[in-house]
Amino acid sequence: MASDQRAEPVIDAETARKLSLFRPLGYQRNTCGYCKSQTGTAAYYASSLVVQPAHYEDLVNRGWRRSGTLYYKQNLQRSCCPYYTLRLDVSTFRPRRDHRKAVNRWTKFVLGPEYIRKAARLCPRTREEKKRRKTKFDLLSAVHEVEYGNIQRPVDPKTKRPLEPAHRFEVNIEGDSISQAKFDLFVKYQTKVHKEDVSKWKTKDFERFLCTGIKRSPASADSTEKKLGSWHQCYRLDGKLIAVAVLDLMPNGVSSVYIFYDPDYEQWEFGKLSAMREIAFAIEGSYQYYYMGFYIHSCQKMRYKADYRPQYILDPESYTWDPLDGELREKLDRRPYVSLSHDRQQASEGGDSTAPTTEAAPADQDEEDMSLFDLHMPGVMTVEQVKAVDLGHWLLLIHGSFVHMNDLVRWEEMSMRSPQSVKGIVAELAATLGPVVVKESAVVLFD
Numbered sequence: 001m002a003s004d005q006r007a008e009p010v011i012d013a014e015t016a017r018k019l020s021l022f023r024p025l026g027y028q029r030n031t032c033g034y035c036k037s038q039t040g041t042a043a044y045y046a047s048s049l050v051v052q053p054a055h056y057e058d059l060v061n062r063g064w065r066r067s068g069t070l071y072y073k074q075n076l077q078r079s080c081c082p083y084y085t086l087r088l089d090v091s092t093f094r095p096r097r098d099h100r101k102a103v104n105r106w107t108k109f110v111l112g113p114e115y116i117r118k119a120a121r122l123c124p125r126t127r128e129e130k131k132r133r134k135t136k137f138d139l140l141s142a143v144h145e146v147e148y149g150n151i152q153r154p155v156d157p158k159t160k161r162p163l164e165p166a167h168r169f170e171v172n173i174e175g176d177s178i179s180q181a182k183f184d185l186f187v188k189y190q191t192k193v194h195k196e197d198v199s200k201w202k203t204k205d206f207e208r209f210l211c212t213g214i215k216r217s218p219a220s221a222d223s224t225e226k227k228l229g230s231w232h233q234c235y236r237l238d239g240k241l242i243a244v245a246v247l248d249l250m251p252n253g254v255s256s257v258y259i260f261y262d263p264d265y266e267q268w269e270f271g272k273l274s275a276m277r278e279i280a281f282a283i284e285g286s287y288q289y290y291y292m293g294f295y296i297h298s299c300q301k302m303r304y305k306a307d308y309r310p311q312y313i314l315d316p317e318s319y320t321w322d323p324l325d326g327e328l329r330e331k332l333d334r335r336p337y338v339s340l341s342h343d344r345q346q347a348s349e350g351g352d353s354t355a356p357t358t359e360a361a362p363a364d365q366d367e368e369d370m371s372l373f374d375l376h377m378p379g380v381m382t383v384e385q386v387k388a389v390d391l392g393h394w395l396l397l398i399h400g401s402f403v404h405m406n407d408l409v410r411w412e413e414m415s416m417r418s419p420q421s422v423k424g425i426v427a428e429l430a431a432t433l434g435p436v437v438v439k440e441s442a443v444v445l446f447d
């Protein structure tokens, strides 16, 4: 396909290692997993086995998210249940009463009544300490004090042995590799909690879904270097794996991908426990934001995300962040698609910003065949903007080697607006990825 196969390599090995790779899959309509509408949701898709954490962060902040190796960006305007990206600024997080309660209940369970009674006698807290604990909930100490390594074990004068808690609880961060224990736990969780027919889950599918994430560094979990990429936070009780939280660590944020836990421990509210632990992890690791995935305002099951405050919603058009409060919340109660930046612009142009001009458009039969540029998908670059990023010099990985787009025969003659041409396919990918990622990535085609 390339016009000159014997050319010098277009990039060196060092640069190649820093690239993200994307295979465009295009725009598709699908059944909505929330309201079950047949063709209710529409998104642009790409797949990848290599995404750099900084690039993923840029994509997340443009409304993308991943499911295993599949990356997608929903068309919020043409979907029944728009997926809003939300994030929490961890430095200002104030846990609610029920969040604090979940953490304290778990600590009580792990320590057990006997330990608590004896410890109060053998290593009593000072009056100041008692007062402080009563009046102030310290998130970091609250999540860590229950870990076995942090538990005081004074010698019990009666038994002459260290006082042991009822359970030995440990949490470790590990690479996102697959293990039999993780797979067994996942299957048990999907069966009992999600009532799923687990015969459909093979180890390979599980591996692709939760054990193949963004590029991880450093190599060792013990390193003091800032962790980036996809990791598993593993919870063990008395040596047995009871929960796994899948995390994507980005330079400025922790993104919660999934949590699966042993349903025997369902009463301990692992959703809350893991969120609290991950927020603490973000604070300690200097990641500014905590991302709980998408937020669907119309979906009752997702309302709990808004309870972790202060939450901010990504504006689908301007990519700025608005508090999930006041004006935004009121508008979301009234219509599915809201872009405050769009409303403000309309208002400044004299339009009626309260009119539901941007209500979810009905599914168009030919939508999948249309050019993304004609669909006017919110937040996607226009043809003019794509022209400015110099697509001709975007890297293309073809049969294992890199070339430039304009090395392709007839590249110049092709039109960006023609969705079936290579140039059209590449331009749509560029328009959804955005200018930063385009400069530092390559496209995978033809193999």
Ligand SMILES: [Zn+2]
Pocket (backbone or CB within 6 Å): 032, 033, 034, 035, 036, 037, 040, 079, 080, 081
């Ligand atoms: Zn829906």
